[in-house]
Amino acid sequence: MVDYVRLFWREKTRFEHFVCQQENFAEVDTLFGLHTGQIKYPYRASFNTMDVRVTSKFGFVFNSMHKAYNDKCGLEAHNHNDFSYSNICEMVDYIGSKITDIEKANLTQLEFGLNIETPVQAEQIITQNVLMHKYKGANHNKQFNGRGKLKQFDYHNYVIKIYDKAKQYNLNKNLLRFEIRFQKAKEFQKLGIFRLGDLKDKSKLKKLFELLMRRFDELIIVDVYDESDIPQGDMSKLTSFTSSHYWETRVSRYSNTTKSRRVKDFNELLNKHNLLTTKQQ
Numbered sequence: 711m712v713d714y715v716r717l718f719w720r721e722k723t724r725f726e727h728f729v730c731q732q733e734n735f736a737e738v739d740t741l742f743g744l745h746t747g748q749i750k751y752p753y754r755a756s757f758n759t760m761d762v763r764v765t766s767k768f769g770f771v772f773n774s775m776h777k778a779y780n781d782k783c784g785l786e787a788h789n790h791n792d793f794s795y796s797n798i799c800e801m802v803d804y805i806g807s808k809i810t811d812i813e814k815a816n817l818t819q820l821e822f823g824l825n826i827e828t829p830v831q832a833e834q835i836i837t838q839n840v841l842m843h844k845y846k847g848a849n850h851n852k853q854f855n856g857r858g859k860l861k862q863f864d865y866h867n868y869v870i871k872i873y874d875k876a877k878q879y880n881l882n883k884n885l886l887r888f889e890i891r892f893q894k895a896k897e898f899q900k901l902g903i904f905r906l907g908d909l910k911d912k913s914k915l916k917k918l919f920e921l922l923m924r925r926f927d928e929l930i931i932v933d934v935y936d937e938s939d940i941p942q943g944d945m946s947k948l949t950s951f952t953s954s955h956y957w958e959t960r961v962s963r964y965s966n967t968t969k970s971r972r973v974k975d976f977n978e979l980l981n982k983h984n985l986l987t988t989k990q991q
Contacts, residue, residue, distance in 0.1 A: 711793040712909055712918075713776045714821035714891065717805075719769035719814060726764045728810040729755055735762070757808050758782045771809055772819070775801045790825060790879050799910045806906070817906055820898050822918050823889025825875055829991070832874040832886035833859040835931075839988045842930040843870055845961070845973075847954030867894040870925055890925050931989035932980060944979055951976040 719725045728734055730753065741750035753764040758778040763770040776789035779801045806812040828835060836859040842848075843863040850862035858877030863870040868890055875887040892898050901917040908914055932952060937945055950956045951972070961972055980986050 711776065711824065712798050712820070712822055712915075713774050713789055713793075713889065714772070714819065715775055715817060715906065715909075716770060716772035716819035717809075717812070717815040717906060718818045719811065720816070721814070722764060722767070722769035724811055725769035725809075726753070729753060729762055729764055729769070759787045760805065760808075762809070769815075771805065771815070774821075775805075779804075788879055790875050790881060790885060792825075795912065795915070798915075802906055802910055812906060815906065816895065817898070817904060817908070818895045819892060820895075820903070821889055821891040822922055823871075823887055824922070826886045826888065828884045828886050831884050832876060835886060835988060836861055836872055836874065838934050839931050840872055840929060841932055841952055842954045842957070843925075844928050845930065845954065845957035847958065867897045868892050870929075872929070888922075888926060890922055929989070931986070933985040933988050935983065935985055940983055944983070947975065948979055948983075951979065 730738060735755040735757075737755065739754040740752070742748070743750060751764065751766045755762040758781045760771055760773045760775075760778045763772075774787075774789055775798070776793045777787040779793065779797055780789070780791070781787040782801075782804065809815075840861055846863060848861040849864040850860065852860055857880075858874030860871065860873035862872075870890055872886065872888050874885070875881070876883055876885040878887075895904075898918070901921065902908065902911075902914050903918070930952075935948075940948065961969055964972070
């Protein structure tokens with residue numbers, strides 16, 4: 711489901727004039743020079759948890775569409791429930807009604823993810839089973855805002871996060887969040903997404919989902935196993951293969967052919983000892 715978005719107006723003259731009109735935003739915060747009396751950028755406003763910013767050069771609207779939708783509906787501003795296609799369309803139209811020249815705004819950041827109910831606590835899966843992404847260890851391995859476990863994998867154009875959504879919001883169920891946050895627009899522009907209105911296109915949402923699933927498939931999620939049940943030779947290989955240090959230091963020096971062979975060996979071991987049930991589930 712769609713979550714965080716950031717909209718960007720390169721030409722901000724009309725946008726700034728619109729934001730500064732009291733009939734559009736009753737409250738606009740800014741900086742004020744105490745001795746000079748000069749009003750300074752940025753200008754700040756908001757609607758339904760969506761932040762509005764005007765800087766000396768550009769205009770922005772950003773935040774979680776999912777949370778804003780719940781806020782608009784009179785609910786707590788959260789993103790742990792479903793956010794359906796019709797909800798997305800409604801929110802795209804709503805943002806367009808609150809802000810001028812929405813068709814001129816470029817979509818520059820985007821977050822897309824899934825809330826997945828799990829049979830055990832998500833924190834347990836993240837801690838014990840989620841080992842790597844693309845054979846790389848997590849860049850961040852911590853408590854998510856002090857509530858629940860988070861593992862994050864950083865790349866140049868995007869970030870992968872997997873964390874305990876239930877603990878984040880004190881829910882009475884097990885809920886794991888898996889999401890991709892695009893840091894650079896070119897990653898989702900490849901899918902034909904340039905403007906907010908493109909998120910109403912089901913074919914483009916399908917491409918987002920397919921990309922998210924490819925990123926999920928790249929996660930190394932391995933069942934907890936009893937070493938005594940695995941032959942010593944296989945156990946020695948598993949010890950190496952389940953270590954991000956092994957892949958990032960030793961295997962990174964190998965040829966692509968050798969790397970591919972190691973990946974194949976690892977997958978064969980996981981299948982041989984039935985260690986992929988958590989990921990398949």
